[in-house]
Amino acid sequence: MSKEAPPALIRPALLDWYDGHHRDLPWRRDPTPWRVWVSEIMLQQTRVESVIGYFNRFMERFPTPRDLAEAELDELMGYWAGLGYYARARNLHAGATQVVERHGGRVPDDPEAFAALKGVGRYTCGAVQSIAFGRPLSVLDGNVIRVISRLDYVTEDPKLSATNKALWRRADDLLDPDRPGDFNQAMMELGATVCTPRAPKCLLCPLNTHCQVLREGEPESLPMKTKRKKRPQYDVIAALSETEDNRIWLGLRPTSGLLGGLWSLPSVRSEHPDSLAEMGLRCGDEIAQIQHGFTHQVWSVRLYRATGRPQSDQFDRFSAFTVSEIAHLGLAGPSLKALRAAGVKLPHRRGAG
Ligand code: SF4
The missing domain is CATH 1.10.340.30 (Hypothetical protein; domain 2)
Structure with missing residues (x-):
């Protein structure tokens, strides 16, 4: 200087x-x-x-x-x-x-x-x-x-x-x-x-x-910038599985790590919808596709209708919520986008990120 x-x-x-x-x-x-x-x-x-x-x-x-x-x-x-x-x-x-x-x-x-x-x-x-x-x-x-x-x-x-x-x-x-x-x-x-x-x-x-x-x-x-490296892209398969009284199953992510402490749709990092079987879910039709960028990676999410009660040790626990209950949860950004893309009406202020 x-x-x-x-x-x-x-x-x-x-x-x-x-x-x-x-x-x-x-x-x-x-x-x-x-x-x-x-x-x-x-x-x-x-x-x-x-x-x-x-x-x-x-x-x-x-x-x-x-x-x-x-x-x-x-x-x-x-x-x-x-x-x-x-x-x-x-x-x-x-x-x-x-x-x-x-x-x-x-x-x-x-x-x-x-x-x-x-x-x-x-x-x-x-x-x-x-x-x-x-x-x-x-x-x-x-x-x-x-x-x-x-x-x-x-x-x-x-x-x-x-x-x-x-x-x-x-x-x-x-x-x-x-x-x-x-x-x-x-x-x-x-x-x-x-x-x-x-x-x-x-x-x-x-x-x-x-x-x-x-x-x-x-x-x-200025300020001088070095070129940003291309962020790696990951495929994610997510499930919209509902109870008989139309509540949606969500999983609570562990507090450490990406999206820690937030609720998210049951999902696995995979290209194949069959992978939902690992969570005890039966896969139906694809209903939405979204992309979600984080600072260091990009997720390409495909959302499928599914049936069954999810289970996975990647989540702390699963619970089923009505849409109005979801509006008051800390909902992970990719799940919010995917639900909206599938036509689920959620108020704007909760979720994203
Ligand atoms: S400090 Fe920024 S806004 Fe002010 S004159 Fe310099 S470049 Fe322009």
Whole structure:
């Protein structure tokens, strides 16, 4: 990195802009440590607009860490389903339990104690401690990486360890020690609303007079990306098997692993519908086909009508549910898509991911 703009110029420009332009978001109205923590976990890998509804419903049901710690994971999954990245929810549950056990139910006002909680990495620690407690800790997420990469014309891949460390150092240098929480939010807000991946609004940007890529290159070319490897594709056969009173059989996935803790249609990784026999099911007609992409793999799912009561040691247990009961479960994304493709009417807000 060369010719970096001095923090003393960046801070007032960015904070003035933030004071006049920041979005009114529910967790900003009342930034208690718990609300900030929950919002930061929900916002990882997920857009603000998608999070707001989930956040409000979640806070109504789990207004304190103790409320979450005392709830069953299964109930939490119902509130999380659709946000994806379910390990976040399991970790938040575990972290809230630790807050109750170690800190009497209060989120610790101490970066070291907070960072020792399950699921709290450097980013979450910096965000919660700066926003909720005013501690001078920086954050580095995708938005901040993009802003700094462009501001300083960083042409190395931020995923490289040396580049990532240099970006953290720069985020630390830039941080305004008097308003660390606002500064961190301002950097993230700028990345989300102005310095966007495509078509950044450089004319409106409060940092445009300090921005190196604007002078010397093409903003959209940064941050530097290495080509993503093609994700492996797997065939999955799923079954829609109903009881005589039209309840649908679902299996609860074990908490560890992909889609852990979520309900899903009985399914096996296979190309052959006959494989459903391994689960004690008799296979009928094919009724839907869907594709579902995860971060590291893609499932190609074929859904068959089937009869019988499923059994498999790949699931914790099986239960049969009415469609309206399913609407309140944490339902795995591929199952939700497959059921919809087969014409089963499920409300929009539960499921997916
Ligand atoms: S001037 Fe453009 S590229 Fe530079 S920080 Fe602002 S929005 Fe991003």
